[in-house]
Amino acid sequence: MAEAHQAVAFQFTVTPDGIDLQLSHEALKQICLSGLHSWKKKFIRFKNGIITGVFPASPSSWFIVVVGVMSSMYTKVDPSLGMIARISRALDNTGYMSTQTKDVVSCFLFGTGLWVALIFTMRYSLRVLLSYHGWLFEEHGKMSRSTKIWMAMVRIFSGRKPMLYSFQTSLPRLPVPAVKDTVNRYLESVKPLMKEEEFKRMTVLAQDFAVTLGPRLQWYLKLKSWWATNYVSDWWEEYIYLRGRGPLMVNSNYYAMELLYVTPTPIQAARAGNTIHSIMLYRRKLDREEIQPTRLASTIPLCSAQWERLFNTCRIPGEETDTIQHLKDSRHIVVYHRGRFFKVWLYHNGRLLKPRELEQQIQWILDHPSEPQPGEAKLAALTAGDRIPWAKCRKTYFARGKNKQSLDAVEKAAFFVTLDETEQGYRTEDPEASLDSYAKSLLHGQCYDRWFDKSLTYIVFKNGKIGMNAEHSWADAPIVAHLWEYIMATDWFQLGYEEDGHCKGSTNPSLPCPTRLQWDIPEACQEVIQASLNTATLLADNVDMNSFPFHTFGKGLIKKCRTSPDAFIQLALQLAHYKDMGKFCLTYEASMTRLFREGRTETVRSCTSESCKFVLAMVDPTQTAEQKLRLFKAACEKHQHMYRLAMTGAGIDRHLFCLYVVSKYLAVESPFLKEVLSEPWRLSTSQTPQQQVELFDFSKYPNYVSGGGGFGPVADDGYGVSYILIGEHFIHFHISSKFSSPETDSHRFGKHLREAMGDIIALFGLTENSRK
Missing domain, CATH: 3.30.559.70 (Choline/Carnitine o-acyltransferase, domain 2)
Structure with missing residues (x-):
């Protein structure tokens, strides 16, 4: 076979005259080129390692600092406050250097040390600045003076022309929330989903956990957060993904x-x-x-x-x-x-x-x-x-x-x-x-x-x-x-x-x-x-899939409602689910925690007391449009607040998950954690982000819209919903469920979702033509 011959670098045969060596020049050429390619990549990685390692400074800044310090020798100005002289006296002990050489070496060492100190100062300052998240909680479209000053300082300490991994060592670590705060937020999230007696029972379990076992587990988690780069990510990867024994597909x-x-x-x-x-x-x-x-x-x-x-x-x-x-x-x-x-x-x-x-x-x-x-x-x-x-x-x-x-x-x-x-x-x-x-x-x-x-x-x-x-x-x-x-x-x-x-x-x-x-x-x-x-x-x-484009309106029209497009769609999903099932359910929305080093995701529990009140008002003919609008705005504000908490490390589910892992390591049982971790997500949702908007000109190419992506249903009797907002006028939805569940139907849910989107936008008196 021809391809088999390509893999042979050389052949040899034994003859009466000795060994006849037949070299394949093409094969040797490819080996040589492969080696050059490998060394080129190693050099690039080495160079990038240096550039990233000294960020937010640059290698050229070292030369500037060292030359600046050496120049001070001739101006009789000592920027070191005596440090250069001390270094020079220490070099006296060697006895191998002239006075001029000692001065040059002393300035070189001090300049290099000063440069390294400046790097660590800038990096630490940037980490402290990035630990502030108050900007996220400000009203959309309005920025306080303090936030403007903070952003200006972040830009100053962020250096110029960062590479992909330049900011890694400057990112803060994911904080561990207080146990009582997490427990209280959990109880608030499940209150609209439980009957009164069930909620009272869960409240007793939660409060008992918060004062007995919780602080003990929290101590170990705090210890891990000080030692590990991220206290969640490695356990999340191992126990949620790698230890799963079921099929990856779907x-x-x-x-x-x-x-x-x-x-x-x-x-x-x-x-x-x-x-x-x-x-x-x-x-x-x-x-x-x-x-x-x-x-x-x-x-x-x-x-x-x-x-x-x-x-x-x-x-x-x-x-x-x-x-x-x-x-x-x-x-x-x-x-x-x-x-x-x-x-x-x-x-x-x-x-x-x-x-x-x-x-x-x-x-x-x-x-x-x-x-x-x-x-x-x-x-x-x-x-x-x-x-x-x-x-x-x-x-x-x-x-x-x-x-x-x-x-x-x-x-x-x-x-x-x-x-x-x-x-x-x-x-x-x-x-x-x-x-x-x-x-x-x-x-x-x-x-x-x-x-x-x-x-x-x-x-x-x-x-x-x-x-x-x-x-x-x-x-x-x-x-x-x-x-x-x-x-x-x-x-x-x-x-x-x-x-x-x-x-x-x-x-x-x-x-x-x-x-x-x-x-x-x-x-x-x-x-x-x-x-x-x-x-x-x-x-x-068994997968029932419904993928469809939504052309009626997009985020351009939603913005006219002065609300977050994501909050708008999440409330539409709550309304659609209620129309579909006649009840509320625990809802998962994926949010990122990449403001922190090695951050991955956190859960936003989108079904809240505020969203339930809004949905019930939407299906109640006695409620006026003004009342529905008021409830809609309250529900949107609540959702955005929950999303911001999740992004800033104050979410519920990753903290409880890690506490549960610690409890398993300690071989202690927690009825509260066991019950929390076993609750099914019957509505699992995710938005596919559009990140490089500069690559596409939708005004020039309006049909160049992607369908985004999707995933399979998380619960046997639930829905998986993914959506992407492209440009100002297009949204695409992916809905998945299982045929085996008599309660679910992806196409029926899709019909209810279209209706819910239209019902909400109608509250504002806006139509498809309003976008023009």
Whole structure:
């Protein structure tokens, strides 16, 4: 096979005249270029480490400080208050330096010490400044003088041209709330959801916990918060994600849709070529830390730690707990098509493959006539089923030989690519069914054509539409959304396509062909694969998905109501759920805690006493519009206050979760914590953020709107709802539930949600035309 020969660096034969050594110059050239590439990356990391390490100062500032101190020698001004003289006297003991040399060395040492002291002073000052969160609680659109001064100081101490990880050491640590505060906020959140007797019982449990066991558990948590960078994140990753033994597919992984109404090319290989190249351009920017750190109000930095494991990452199954395997670099991807796995190198002659070259490689795979090897076609179903069978199977059948080599190729790839044989995307003749099918395909596919353990599974459909399925343990959705925005913008506005739909550029006949991965899967292993597929298929077939665009109005009209768009939609979800179920339920809304180092998420309990009063007023015909508006504004203010508390480390659920973990380590039972942690989230919601608005001009390209992303239902009898607000006039919703529940129906909930959105906007006397 041609690809086998490409892997041979040299050959030798033994002859009567000795050993005949035949070197492959091309192979040696590639080895040399690979080494140069590796050293180049090491140098870039070293340079970035220095720049980040001295931030908010810069390496050039060291030269300025040292030269300034040395210049003082000739002006007879001592900026050191005698320190330089003391250093010089200490150097006298060596006896090897002249007076002038001692003066120069003394100034050099003092200048360097002064520079380091200034760095730590600026960094500590910035951390103190970033510990202030009062700006978040000010009325929207109004900023006090003190906040303006505070923001100006943050800008001064933030340095110039920060890199992705520049602010990491300046971010404050996540604070541990007081136990009584958390307990009181918890009781307030469940009061509208419990009957009076049940609430009294819970109040007794909570108050007893707050004065007996709570302070003891809190002491250990405080100790951890002083020692660890973040007292929540490592336990959250381990116990919520990695120790879960159920399927990742549907239960944990989430998906991302591309632009709904436009497709740049119907050629599958061309779309794959452009977008894979775009992904690699983003990875190069990430490796060089050239991605700008996210900053609220263009000033307050958010933690960037989650970017570290975006690529070259895979979740490895274990019998008790999984682990995350992350490599510093990977020079290949693995592509799945029609039951076969191919390894594709991303570099040739020391450079990244161009879009047309990648299209060439992908087209080669599409045209390859080979059939799957026994057990190969549905192998990835192992990653879709329960974790314990996969862990045992991996240890038994994939620990050696060609199976280990091929599995290593998959798990150590930069990311996984699926060339899907179906056609997906928005169809004008059947918009509802087409988007539902698109969402379900991205969420679970055929259950064996995505590698659900990989941090990213990139999907290219037969008609040129694309999508992403992401594993959840390593990071949260905003990180993938940031990458996804870059891919779509680069694909459309920078790379582009030829008139015939192919990638720009020309093919390269010297490229080595992709390598077919080889497997030797025994029948016993195939039985495990089939069992995992059966489990996954039951789970996938049970997902009731409703994905739909909401065109009636967007956040532009909502802003005219002088309220937060997120609060508006959350109240619409409460109203829709009440219309759908006739009752209220515990509601989860994800909020971020990335104002703190290594922060991830916190829960906003969106169902409050204020929101319940508003919903009841909306379904009561005796209530006037003025009364409903008053209750709406009170509910919005409450929601925004809860969201701000969650963002600033004063949430409820992560604190209680960590107290529960401590109780398990101490082997003590807490009826209160046990009951709190077992409460189901029957309405789980999340907003997909739009972060790089400068990449898209919606006034010029109004149809270039993305569908955002979604996830599976959290509770068996509940809903999972995701939404994205694009531009000023567009919102897209994703609703998931389970067919097995007689209480839920995703399409029925979608109908109620549309009605609720319209009912609320009507309170303000605004219509779709009002936005114009």
